[in-house]
Amino acid sequence: MPIDPISWAIIIGSALAGVTVGYFWDEIQEWASRMLGYILDSINRAIELTSDATVYLVKQGARFYKRIEVYVRNRNSGVTTLKYREEEVAEVPAEVEDQFRRNDKIKLMQQAT
Template sequence: MPFDPISWIIIFAIGFGGGSAINYDWNRIMEDIKAWANRVVGDILDTINKALEVASDAIVYLLKEKNRYYKQVEVYVMNINTNNVKIVIEKEIIEYSEIPEEIRQELEQKMKIKLMKMKT
């Protein structure tokens, strides 16, 4: 079953602002995420029993949980005999250095404000 990256549904759980510097960094990050997702989806497809199971297109998320950022891939897999469906999820943390400079500055500013509020 060939995987077509064009058919991905990309959902963003966090929003990033515009601007050419952010856009450049964002495009680089998106290319990194696409390469990672291609590898992960290939691994997922290698694990399913192609004689008995079919897989959905991949759903790629960029998530923020507490103070960490993650990239996540979900693939729904259905058994053709039983119609049972399972979700295969792969998740990996995004390193702080991979976040665009403008976003890091925003995060650091919010962190300082939160720390100041906690001290009072």
């Protein structure tokens, strides 16, 4: 039973691919090592350090916002940025409302003098 042309093409193509890979094996290893180094360097640049979160209650007009701030520093470049998120608070806690009233009275007394 003779071998059909497709099988011959696969056999010859596989042999040529094997010879080609064998001939360029050192260059292939060097390229793969270099690419792996680039990938690891890019991952290393993406590492960031964070500070502890600081939470504030901010009053803007008649609205109250809960603001959470975190300082973020890039490990390699040393650049520090401030990341924050604000959420509107529907109801202010009673103790915070008392602080607002006390501070408001103090401000009124200071303005009267």
